Amino acid sequence: MNAVVRIDDHDFAPVRLTGADIVCMTRSGVLPEGRGFELIEGVLVEMAAQLGPHVKAIHTLMRKLIVLVPDDWAVSPAPSLFLSDTTMLEPDICIFPASMEGPDVRGPDLALVIEVSDSTLRNDLGKKAQLYAAHGVRDYWVIDVTGERLHRHSEPGPDGYGKIVVSGPGEGAVLPPTGETLHIFG
Helix, strand or coil, X not given: CCCCEEECCEEXXXXXXXXXXXXXXXXXXXXXXXXXXXXXXXXXXXXXXXXXXXXXHHHHHHHHHHHHCCCCEEEEECCCEEEECCEEECCCEEEEECCCCHHHCCHHHCCEEEEEECCCHHHHHCHHHHHHHHCCCCCEEEEECCCCEEEEEEEEXXXXXXXXXXXXXXXXXXXXXXXXXXXXXX
């Protein structure tokens, strides 16, 4: 994607940032530390605020995951995932080997990435799903808080996920990497 901005009859290509740029800007105080921005194919994007239903869903899910996931796996809330030099996403929760340092984790290392969605469902099921699949994230879940639906994506490829299963309240989902059944709603 090479967008061109036209200013006063002149064409300008915006600067594409890298994950290293974001780290540098955060450490120097240009960007605030913590959630707030993602880097999507070199473009810095502001994230939506986390409101009541979103925060409650993350809290509830984290409590369930901590009990089910063995100690050799890290359950991390809101990590910065550097999927490539120009793509850094901040999912709500992800599970990866506890032996790895967060900044070193890449798509294929992740057992599961979870986005909790109340106002960003279209983006989470669209662009983010494409990015996670293209970078080899094996299992990607989107929890639709408002619609009480779990969208489970698996079989990643360059054109997206090959398998998507949608389930509702009362239905369990097999939790990678444990094989345990997790009930999201209820």
